[in-house]
């Protein structure tokens with residue numbers, strides 16, 4: 001999952017540039033005002049410059065250079081923070097619906113779902129610990145959102161759209177997952193379990209559909 005390190009560097013860099021530009025503008029303005037005041041005191045009117053092509057061209061060149069620099073550094077910071085995801089060990093089609101979840105493991109007959117209301121037989125999203133898992137997230141009706149608070153992970157589930165994310169749960173365990181988008185009457189009960197198991201157990205889960 002991405003961390004914001006390259007972005008923080010970029011932000012610091014851009015802040016410094018903004019300060020330099022700000023100070024230059026203030027300096028040039030103060031200089032112009034001072035010079036104009038000095039001329040006025042000596043009985044001369046304000047300087048009348050109809051054209052200053054060299055200064056203007058220089059200004060355009062500096063500006064263009066700065067734009068190129070900012071665009072390149074933004075793109076490279078973005079590429080650093082969001083590298084291409086690793087090849088997933090498995091792809092899970094995650095479907096949110098009013099008001100529960102369905103997990104289908106692509107290329108296998110395994111589909112897990114459950115009962116989110118009342119009985120609270122929550123659906124379980126089983127993943128192999130330490131291996132990248134791709135989630136293709138969508139919705140069957142209204143907008144939902146897959147939220148795994150323990151892993152600071154959230155992705156929207158839109159009807160008619162698939163949001164793909166690759167994530168790796170580093171260790172085995174079981175954590176609650178929730179719907180993070182108000183989606184109707186039983187939104188508050190739209191929970192699921194995220195369960196990370198050893199890869200061998202996961203392989204047998206893909207064959208049998210049970211742990």
Ligand SMILES: [Cu+2]
Nearest residue numbers: 144179183190
């Ligand atoms: Cu929902």
